[in-house]
Amino acid sequence: GAGVSQSPSNKVTEKGKDVELRCDPISGHTALYWYRQSLGQGLEFLIYFQGNSAPDKSGLPSDRFSAERTGGSVSTLTIQRTQQEDSAVYLCASSLRTPPAQYFGPGTRLTVL
Amino acid sequence: AQSVAQPEDQVNVAEGNPLTVKCTYSVSGNPYLFWYVQYPNRGLQFLLKYITGDNLVKGSYGFEAEFNKSQTSFHLKKPSALVSDSALYFCAVRDEEGGYNKLIFGAGTRLAVHP
Numbered sequence: 001g002a003g004v005s006q007s008p009s010n011k012v013t014e015k016g017k018d019v020e021l022r023c024d025p026i027s028g029h030t031a032l033y034w035y036r037q038s039l040g041q042g043l044e045f046l047i048y049f050q051g052n053s054a055p056d057k058s059g060l061p062s063d064r065f066s067a068e069r070t071g072g073s074v075s076t077l078t079i080q081r082t083q084q085e086d087s088a089v090y091l092c093a094s095s096l097r098t099p100p101a102q103y104f105g106p107g108t109r110l111t112v113l
Numbered sequence: 114a115q116s117v118a119q120p121e122d123q124v125n126v127a128e129g130n131p132l133t134v135k136c137t138y139s140v141s142g143n144p145y146l147f148w149y150v151q152y153p154n155r156g157l158q159f160l161l162k163y164i165t166g167d168n169l170v171k172g173s174y175g176f177e178a179e180f181n182k183s184q185t186s187f188h189l190k191k192p193s194a195l196v197s198d199s200a201l202y203f204c205a206v207r208d209e210e211g212g213y214n215k216l217i218f219g220a221g222t223r224l225a226v227h228p
Contacts, residue, residue: 004156006156033215035218041220042203042218042219042220042221043157043203043205043216043218045215045216045217048215056215091156091157093157101147101159101162102159102216103159104149104156104157104158104159105156106154106155106156107156
């Protein structure tokens with residue numbers, strides 16, 4: 001079946017603008033994750049959704065970052081008033097509840113000028 | 114604190130030779146361990162996982178990993194490297210303190226296989 005998809009694949013924006021990044025998880029996967037991968041760095045956890053439970057937002061770096069997951073499927077990560085340090089690849093992953101092997105999308109490369 | 118360490122930024126191997134990419138971990142309790150591979154301009158692909166059972170885990174593309182509890186290691190191995198194995202490899206461990214479905218990733222090791 002189809003894997004995790006993300007859009008757009010690339011996004012270039014100006015400092016101070018808002019951006020929205022989209023993730024379509026694998027059908028039937030109840031868990032959805034957002035990570036950030038900065039150049040030369042590992043993956044930084046941002047937020048986790050599991051079913052109808054309250055999301056785990058413990059990894060969001062500031063209140064400029066937020067995410068929603070509508071209908072238990074598609075998720076949108078929003079970054080308000082973007083800063084240059086927000087430039088990174090944003091990766092989405094999904095998994096079944098257990099075991100937690102996560103399947104990743106191709107990522108969105110965000111460049112803030 | 115829980116953590117994953119990949120002590121080598123880069124590993125260079127000649128094609129046909131065995132390869133090892135190192136990973137050590139620190140978690141409370143029994144670890145759930147994973148290896149992922151990232152090819153250029155691609156997302157991460159799941160290679161293999163250890164949850165319980167045999168210490169030698171076999172995964173995709175001929176890779177395997179050996180769980181060593183006494184050394185808290187989970188090194189990735191392949192008997193004969195291919196040029197196409199050149200990629201960025203991430204070791205990860207399940208977060209045992211933050212909710213069980215989050216993964217803590219290492220910084221990654223770049224594998225370069227030379228013809």
